[in-house]
Amino acid sequence: MADILDLVDVQELRNEVQKKYRDVAEKPEATYHFHTGRQHAIRLGYDRAILDQLPDQACEAFAGMANPFYWETPSAGERVLTWVPAAEWIRSSQPCASVKRVGSSAST
Numbered sequence: 001m002a003d004i005l006d007l008v009d010v011q012e013l014r015n016e017v018q019k020k021y022r023d024v025a026e027k028p029e030a031t032y033h034f035h036t037g038r039q040h041a042i043r044l045g046y047d048r049a050i051l052d053q054l055p056d057q058a059c060e061a062f063a064g065m066a067n068p069f070y071w072e073t074p075s076a077g078e079r080v081l082t083w084v085p086a087a088e089w090i091r092s093s094q095p096c097a098s099v100k101r102v103g104s105s106a107s108t
Contacts, residue, residue, distance in 0.1 A: 021063060028060035036063045045070045 024036055035043070038059040042048055044067040051059055 024063040025061045028057075032063075034063065036061070038062065040064070041067075047073075 020032075023030065024032065028036060038051060038056075041051055041059060041062045041064065044064060046067050
């Protein structure tokens with residue numbers, strides 16, 4: 001049986017995935033072979049009340065595969081990564097997220 005690394009060029013796969021996320025971020029209204037947008041985030045279990053606080057642009061460009069908060073949401077004082085719209089992250093040379101304490105506006 002062949003090793004998966006003999007069959008798949010990992011760097012090429014990574015590049016193609018990044019390109020697809022970039023496409024969704026830049027053209028969220030286009031048709032894709034996977035689910036995107038606010039309804040997809042809700043289907044994955046993201047809290048509708050929290051999504052409603054985000055700009056439409058951020059929700060339209062959602063192309064996630066899972067919900068890291070499905071089992072438990074962070075408590076006040078815990079550190080979490082902030083959401084960064086994919087288009088902003090892709091165009092930025094800065095780190096893609098900052099760490100903040102839940103319930104606080106101060107970065108740590």
